[in-house]
Every structure is written in structure tokens, then in C-alpha cells.
Amino acid sequence: MIEVHHLNESRSRRITWMLEELGLPYEVINYQRDPATRLAPPELEAVHPLGKAPVIRDDGQVFFESGAIIEYLVRRYGNGRFAPAIDTPDYNRYLQFLHYAEGSAMLPLMLKLYVSRLGEAGVPLQPRIQSELKNHLGFLEGELAQRDYLVGNALSGADVQMSFVAQVAVRGGRDAYPNLARFVDMIEARPAYQKAVAKNGV
Numbered sequence: 770m771i772e773v774h775h776l777n778e779s780r781s782r783r784i785t786w787m788l789e790e791l792g793l794p795y796e797v798i799n800y801q802r803d804p805a806t807r808l809a810p811p812e813l814e815a816v817h818p819l820g821k822a823p824v825i826r827d828d829g830q831v832f833f834e835s836g837a838i839i840e841y842l843v844r845r846y847g848n849g850r851f852a853p854a855i856d857t858p859d860y861n862r863y864l865q866f867l868h869y870a871e872g873s874a875m876l877p878l879m880l881k882l883y884v885s886r887l888g889e890a891g892v893p894l895q896p897r898i899q900s901e902l903k904n905h906l907g908f909l910e911g912e913l914a915q916r917d918y919l920v921g922n923a924l925s926g927a928d929v930q931m932s933f934v935a936q937v938a939v940r941g942g943r944d945a946y947p948n949l950a951r952f953v954d955m956i957e958a959r960p961a962y963q964k965a966v967a968k969n970g971v
């Protein structure tokens with residue numbers, strides 16, 4: 770059975786959700802963040818060299834990185850679902866969003882989080898962070914203007930991977946990005962998402 774190493778309030782909710790969408794059985798090993806530092810407990814270092822989540826074990830192999838895990842699960846267990854046919858323009862768009870989430874979109878969101886902790890000392894960085902946020906979130910808002918899903922007409926692994934970006938983005942306010950907010954509502958209304966959260970938390 771697939772083993773998921775899940776940290777509370779983290780990106781690993783994408784993996785439990787993906788597994789529920791796929792209808793696969795899985796076992797969750799839970800870790801709790803330190804309430805003060807928000808860091809993962811040191812036990813995660815037993816399965817991830819950097820002590821981060823998510824991590825999965827399948828067929829005896831342990832590996833990490835959400836995008837790689839989602840791509841693997843869809844390829845191995847999707848039976849044609851949750852990804853476009855390979856060698857199509859949509860497949861390349863699917864890869865684009867699988868990589869864009871952590872490769873580009875998360876950076877300004879994380880910078881905003883960390884720099885806000887600096888108080889006055891962080892003020893000089895704010896204009897650049899805000900302009901990058903506007904750039905990325907404006908791009909996504911436009912991408913979702915005419916469509917419900919980022920690729921094609923059905924949920925794909927790319928939507929699952931981008932869900933964390935969208936959730937963090939709209940946490941700061943729904944009004945500026947109504948299409949992103951609608952995307953988050955669509956995700957959170959899915960029975961598989963609700964099942965994953967009910968079983969394992971966010």
C-alpha cells in the first residue's frame with residue numbers, strides 16, 4: 770500500500786487528495802508542525818533529507834517533491850485519467866503547470882510570508898514582492914477567466930498541484946482574484962478533497 774508522510778497544514782494535502790481522486794488505498798503517517806516555529810518535527814528527516822513533506826513510499830521506494838509525486842501517481846495509476854494524452858499540446862500545458870507551481874508561483878507567496886515577519890526591516894522589499902505577486906496572480910486570474918480547469922475540460926494533476934498556490938493566494942483576500950477564488954471553491958467542493966481533509970486534515 771502507498772505510504773504518505775503528511776505534515777499538518779501543508780502541501781502534502783495535495784497528495785492525500787490526489788490519492789482520493791484516484792481511488793487508491795493509502796496509509797498516512799502524520800507529523801505535526803512545531804506551533805511556534807511552524808517547522809516540521811525532526812522525525813521527517815528519516816524519510817526526507819531536508820525534513821520536509823510530502824514524501825511517499827511505493828513499491829519500496831521513498832521519494833519526495835509534490836509535483837514529482839503527482840506526476841508519478843497519475844502516470845502509474847491514472848489509467849488515462851487526470852492527465853491529457855502524451856504528445857499533445859495539452860500534455861505540455863499540463864507539465865507547464867505541474868512545474869510552474871513550485872518552480873515559480875510559490876516564490877512570491879513564500880517571500881510575502883517570510884518578509885512580513887521582519888516588520889519594518891522588510892518594508893524595502895515589499896514593492897518588489899507585491900509586483901511579483903500581482904504578476905503571477907494576475908496571470909493565473911487570466912488563465913482561469915474562460916475555463917474551470919487549468920488544462921482541458923476535466924480535473925488534472927496540474928489542478929491538484931496548483932491548488933496550494935491558489936489556496937494560499939486567496940487566503941489574503943478573495944475579491945482581487947475572483948477566478949482564483951472560484952477555482953479554490955471548485956477544489957474544496959470536490960468529494961475526494963473533502964474526504965482527504967476529513968480523514969487526514971489539511
Ligand SMILES: N[C@@H](CCC(=O)N[C@@H](CS)C(=O)NCC(=O)O)C(=O)O
Binds near residue numbers: 835
Ligand atoms: N517543493 C516542495 C516543498 C516541500 C516543503 O517545503 N514542504 C513544507 C510544507 S508546505 C515543509 O515540509 N515545511 C516544514 C519545514 O520546512 O520544516 C514540495 O512541493 O514538495
